[in-house]
Amino acid sequence: MTRTTPARPASVEAVFPELAPYRGRTTRLHPRPGRPGMQDSHVGGPMMWPECEPWPVCHESHRRETEGYAPDEIRIARAAGAWPPSRPWPGTGAPGEDGPVPFVGLAQLFRRDIPGLALGPDGADLAQLFRCPFPHGPYLERRYCLRWRQAGEAGRTGRFLAAPPEVPLLRWEHELPEPCVLHPEEVDTYPWAEDDTLPAPLIACIDAWDDVQAAEHGPDALSYQSDLSIPPGWRVGGFPSWASTGPLAVDCVSCATPMRLLLTAGGGETDARSHSWVPREDRDPSLRGKASICGGASVGDPTRLRFGRDRDLHVFTCPADPGHPPRWVLA
Template sequence: MTRTTPARPVSVEAVFPELAARRGRTTRLHPRPGRPGVRESHVGGPMLWPQDEAWPVCREPHPREAEGYAPDEIRSARAAGVHPPRRPWPHVEAEGPVPFIGLAQLFRRDVPNLAAGPDGADLVQFFRCPLTHGPHYESRYHLRWRRAEEAERAERLLGAPPEPPLLRWEHELPEPCVLHPEEVDTYPWAEGDSLPAELIARIDAWDEAQELEHGPDALSYQSDLSIPPGWRVGGFPCWASTGPMAIDCASCAAPMRLLLTAEGYETEGPSHSWVPLEDRDPSLRGGASIRGGEAVLRPTRLRFGRDRDAHVFVCPADAGHPPRWVLA
């Protein structure tokens, strides 16, 4: 089934004509629980991975844990609609190596907005270490680029990737999701130096006027007109938690480009206007119209930081330069 973003409640370019020159395109991925195949774009499904290639592992030290969740018990509990049990952590050193958890893989043939990787790579695979790092409980991520045609010619593919015996949190394990890519217009975050100060002031004044007139159901630029929530490729980053940040390449200092945004929730609170038509009850309005429960609101079961966006940035000057990860 396709997913169709409703038309914006008002035309942002009619209200702020200057934004026409700053319009961008982003591909909403619309993950929904399913059974994706190894040769499909997905979140949480099986990776296209040659059997003779080593699976990525995190070799950094990790804090000792007391309890955790077994991956198979997480899966069983989700199928039963219950919470998984916590288990005592095995009596082994927690200093690695720890297998990375595959979060997503994306093919350019499925996602036209996906940037090309080094040496013409057209498949990107996204991983996260399931354990925390340092006193601030940080996450570590890993990106693997491939040429899809070469990987698909592998004599044998990996069946079941290695997994750690326990995960620190249940939300470290993604729910397998099929994708429904959809391109939509998007506009920059209105804060700091992401737009001219005079334009941001007018956007803020418009938001205030909307709130005075319509109260809690009022539209706002950030929530309803600029950047859609959920998993998306390309476009502009949302800076709701941190405020705008300059993300430059560590190798060449070039301003980096947003490759991918991963988010724990597909919709929440004021962003419900972005929920696709196929996931709505047309007889109801606002957040009450959303159908599908957890499968629509939080389909991947993942979390990033305190329910922030995980942005993956790449260097436009040289795709081989190291990516950067930002929780914002």
């Protein structure tokens, strides 16, 4: 089934004509629980990974844990609509002390499915995203891994890894992604309005409009950031959202070139402030507003993943040389 974003509740460029030159495009991925195959674009499904190639692992030390959740028990509990039981951590060592920790596959994206996906090194058109399942250090930092492939060459490999390695326990239930199929949809998007992301007079105009909306409509008021600029959830390209950190300069560590947004991984597809972006196919046409949203967690929290404290994970790559190291920003 396709997913169709409703028209914005106000015409962005009719309200703010000065935004027309800043209009961009993003591809909303609309993940929904399903049964993706290893040659599909997906979140949380099987990776197209050659059997002869070592699975990515984290070699760093990890934060000591006391209990966790077994991946298979998480899957069984989700299928039953229940919460998995927690288990004591085996032994006294921190995870990874007895060897490297396998990364968890988060997403696989083919450019054939998502034309807005930037190419990787040497024209690679398949991006695979991984995360270490355990936090690092006192600030619970995370480690990510981005692998690029030539889809055509990878498809001719022949034998693929059927069951990637897993840790026996995960610290949190939301470390395990729910397998989701994607429904890519391109939509217009506009920059986050704060600091120097737009000219100061335009940001002042947007802030004044937001104030008027809040004064006239109270808690149900429209706002530029929530309803008109950047959609929530998983998306490719477009502009980063900066709700938690404020705008940040993200430059390549190798050549200092300003980096471009490759991918945003969102913890949830909607919240109280962004429900206007929920697709028409996930609504009851006989109802209005938030009450019309159907599907429960399969629409609001389809991937079951979390990034920080309900932040977005922005993955940036270097436009001058896609082979330069990517950068990860929680915002």
